[in-house]
Amino acid sequence: MIKKLSDLGLKSDYAYIGGFGSIVASLLTWFISRNKKGDDKAQSDRWGIFIGHWAPTFFGLGVALKLEENDK
Secondary structure, X not given: OHHHHHHXXXXXXXXXXXXXXXXXXXXXXXXXXXOOOOHHHHHHHHHHHHHHOHHXXXXXXHHHHHHHHHHO
């Protein structure tokens, strides 16, 4: 699967950018949720945590793609 992603033009740098973007989006969502009242605040907090869970996946893909790039 990693080889196919690499062949499609996905580079490790793109995956790393996605990981850092996920962290930033998670923090922004959390900061915004601090100003909400009631049930909306809890939902926003969960949304921030959900987005934050994307980062390890992106970083893992970045490492795998970097290894694939080094094999070429």
